[in-house]
Amino acid sequence: MGLEHAGTTRIVTSAWSLLRRRGRRSGLFSGPLLRRLARFDIAFERARGLLAPGRYEASARFGGADYLTVAGFAAAGAVIALATQAALDAEVSRHWNIYFHADPNRVLVDMTERTSEQWRTGVHPIFPLLTYPLMHALIALVGDRIAAGEILTAACAGACAGCYYLALRGLGLPLAAACAFAAVLLGSATFVHWFAIVETYPFAAVSVTIMLLVLTAVSARVKGAWVGASALLLAITVTNWALALACAFFRLRLSAFVVTSIAAFALVAALALVQGAVFPNAHLFFRPYVYLQELGVTRVALAEEGITAWGPGDSLRSFAFASVVAPPPYVEEVQTVVGPFTLVNNQASRIASLPPLGAALSALWLLLLTGGAVEACRLKRLRPVALPVGAYVLFQAVLHVFYGEITFLYAGNYFPALVMIAAFNWFAPWRWIAVTAALLLAVVGGGYNFVQFLAAAEAANVIAAAAQSAP
Numbered sequence: 001m002g003l004e005h006a007g008t009t010r011i012v013t014s015a016w017s018l019l020r021r022r023g024r025r026s027g028l029f030s031g032p033l034l035r036r037l038a039r040f041d042i043a044f045e046r047a048r049g050l051l052a053p054g055r056y057e058a059s060a061r062f063g064g065a066d067y068l069t070v071a072g073f074a075a076a077g078a079v080i081a082l083a084t085q086a087a088l089d090a091e092v093s094r095h096w097n098i099y100f101h102a103d104p105n106r107v108l109v110d111m112t113e114r115t116s117e118q119w120r121t122g123v124h125p126i127f128p129l130l131t132y133p134l135m136h137a138l139i140a141l142v143g144d145r146i147a148a149g150e151i152l153t154a155a156c157a158g159a160c161a162g163c164y165y166l167a168l169r170g171l172g173l174p175l176a177a178a179c180a181f182a183a184v185l186l187g188s189a190t191f192v193h194w195f196a197i198v199e200t201y202p203f204a205a206v207s208v209t210i211m212l213l214v215l216t217a218v219s220a221r222v223k224g225a226w227v228g229a230s231a232l233l234l235a236i237t238v239t240n241w242a243l244a245l246a247c248a249f250f251r252l253r254l255s256a257f258v259v260t261s262i263a264a265f266a267l268v269a270a271l272a273l274v275q276g277a278v279f280p281n282a283h284l285f286f287r288p289y290v291y292l293q294e295l296g297v298t299r300v301a302l303a304e305e306g307i308t309a310w311g312p313g314d315s316l317r318s319f320a321f322a323s324v325v326a327p328p329p330y331v332e333e334v335q336t337v338v339g340p341f342t343l344v345n346n347q348a349s350r351i352a353s354l355p356p357l358g359a360a361l362s363a364l365w366l367l368l369l370t371g372g373a374v375e376a377c378r379l380k381r382l383r384p385v386a387l388p389v390g391a392y393v394l395f396q397a398v399l400h401v402f403y404g405e406i407t408f409l410y411a412g413n414y415f416p417a418l419v420m421i422a423a424f425n426w427f428a429p430w431r432w433i434a435v436t437a438a439l440l441l442a443v444v445g446g447g448y449n450f451v452q453f454l455a456a457a458e459a460a461n462v463i464a465a466a467a468q469s470a471p
Contacts, residue, residue, distance in 0.1 A: 044254045052250050056384035058217045060169045069175065070162040073182055077161030077195070080186060081154040084196035084450075087457040091464040093146050093198060097341040098467070099460045101406045104149075104198045111135045112145050114279050121275070122283040122290030124200050125268055126235045129275040131203075149198035156202040157195040161186055163209045164416060170217025171385060173426050180438040181423040184368075187446025188419070189326035190411040192453045201412035204240055207232045208416050215247045216385055223260055226252065230264035235271070238285055240413055242395050246388035298402050307335045308405055314347050315400050318407035320369070322346060323415040325361045325445060326452035327354060331459050334405070342466075344459045347406045358452075361445045364437055365422075371434060372424040379427055386424065393417050 093104040109116045111131040118128060131152070138148035164185050168178035185191055194201050207229075214229040230244035244264065248257045268285075275282050283290055295301060303310035321327075327349030333342045351362055376386035396414040400407045425434030 041254050048250070052383040052387055053380050056251060056381065057219070058170045058172075060172055060217070062166065062169065062217075065175060066166065066169060069179065070165055073165045073179075073186070074158035074162035076186060077191070078154045078158035080191065081157035081195035081202075082150070084192060084453060084457075085150045085154070087454055088196055089461045089464055090146050091468050092460045093149070095464055095467050097336065097343050098463045099197055099344055099456070100193070100346070101343060101409050102197055102199050102201075107199055108145055108149050111149065112139070116279075116281065118279050118282040120200075121272075121279075122285050122287070123238050123294065124236060125238060125285035126271045126275050127200060127203065128279050128282065129271060130235060132278075146198070153195055153198055153202045156206045157191070160191075160195075160202070160206045160209045160416075163206070163213050164419075167209060167213040167216050167420070168423055170213060170215075171382070171420070171423065173423060177423075177426045177431070177435050177438075180435045180442065181419060181426075183442035184324070184422065184438050184445075185416060185419050187442040187449060188324045188415060189408075189449045189452070190323045190415040192446070192449045193326065193408070193456065194412045196453065196457070200236065201410070204237045205412035205416060207236045208240060208243060208413065211243050211247060212389070212416060212420060215251060215388065220252050220256065223256065226256075226260045227263045227267070230260060231267045234264060234268045237413060239396075239399060243388065243392040243417070246391045246395075250384045250388045294403075299405065300402060302405065311348075312401045315404070315407045316397065317351065318347060319397050319400055319414070320418075321351060321362050321365065322349070322408050323411040323418065324365045324441075325354070325358055326449045326456075327351075327358070328452060329456040329459060331463065336405075342463050344456050344463070345406055346408055346456075357444070357448055361441060361448060364441050365445075368422040368425060368434060368437055368441065369418065371428060371430065372422040375424040375428045376421055379424070382424070382427070386421075389417050389420050393421065 088099070092098055093108060095105055096103055106120070110118055110120070110128050112135050114132070116128075121128065134152055135145065135148050138151055139145055142148055142151065161182065165178055165182040168181055169175070173181065190205075194205070211229045211233055214225050218225045220226075226248060230241070230248065233244045234241040241264075245261060248260050252260065272282075272284055272286070276284065299308065299310045299315070302308045318327075327346040329344050329346050330349070331342065332345050333340055334345070351359060354362065373390075376382070376390060379386070393414060396410075396417075400410055400414075404410050422434075422438070425431060425438075428434065
């Protein structure tokens with residue numbers, strides 16, 4: 001490895017020297033060209049200023065009360081995760097597709113075995129490399145990989161909750177309002193359901209939350225934080241990198257946007273090469289064929305093959321509502337590309353089928369989301385935050401109209417951004433009404449979602465027990 005690294009370094013150095021020599025001869029690095037680039041940068045800033053006028057700077061400074069609150073939210077998040085994990089039998093984690101199409105067995109194997117198939121590294125670029133050492137350290141302590149995975153997932157829940165509170169404080173919400181909207185995240189169907197099982201989505205939720213924290217609370221001058229957060233998003237899930245690109249585009253100058261994005265991509269690409277040496281079956285995410293394969297499992301392709309029906313309305317309804325207020329789960333047998341499975345689902349649950357409390361909570365969430373979106377559009381000084389968050393939510397909504405048989409499975413990728421849109425209510429004249437509504441949604445909705453989760457967990461446990469006893 002040392003000789004290969006030295007050889008690669010010599011090649012890169014030689015290529016850079018050649019580029020500089022050619023650049024001098026052709027005028028690539030000449031003064032006139034640099035001045036033209038500078039003028040283009042200025043023109044770009046003026047054009048972007050029409051959408052997002054002014055410079056955004058974080059309006060909150062964290063103090064001792066904030067750090068105590070972060071600790072409280074982190075502890076609450078971890079406790080919620082551990083409580084929900086206790087309701088799911090370990091047997092569920094040894095099977096495919098039982099719990100809303102989740103693959104805990106595959107994820108556990110990918111995090112602990114170097115020679116596993118690693119066929120999802122095309123879309124989760126260096127997930128095994130990041131989690132493998134952590135999992136083996138935890139296995140050495142607890143002796144079981146399912147227990148180790150659950151501890152790591154609970155740690156993700158704590159990190160997600162704490163960072164999200166800080167992201168809201170960075171946006172300018174006072175402590176009480178930030179607590180209310182962070183509590184909406186903790187009580188949501190997304191948090192209650194997806195920190196209960198070992199999957200990639202808890203890690204994705206943490207990376208999204210960290211990027212939101214950088215967006216609202218970190219200066220554009222701190223390039224290391226921007227590169228690190230961007231690289232983390234890409235490292236966990238390729239499509240979530242869209243948030244990093246949108247945030248950097250609206251918060252940084254054009255040159256800084258280009259440099260930080262290239263640096264983040266190069267860092268993850270380099271680590272993917274290292275991962276390939278450690279995990280022999282890992283795919284490289286920057287190879288186009290990886291994404292051509294993904295086209296074969298879109299809702300449209302599966303509908304054409306007669307495997308599943310394509311319902312854009314179901315996907316959008318699940319995207320906007322099921323992520324915060326869980327529909328009643330049901331058990332069904334579905335056909336997949338690898339055969340039939342009996343699983344827990346909620347994709348086809350209509351809002352009209354919700355119990356009265358669920359319908360009322362959904363209506364409350366709709367009011368919060370609508371009010372926040374109105375304020376996000378109105379406030380010019382906060383558009384450098386509102387535009388990337390809104391663009392990312394729109395991107396995820398369009399993506400999941402076409403991709404994913406159960407939209408709820410992917411809620412961890414986008415729900416933190418949805419709650420941030422709702423948090424813009426703080427800047428409206430009805431701010432305290434919105435805070436009260438958020439607390440009501442968090443407390444009552446949290447209890448409601450826990451009941452729906454217990455129903456889903458019980459159904460998943462029954463399916464797993466039947467699968468275990470099947471010949």
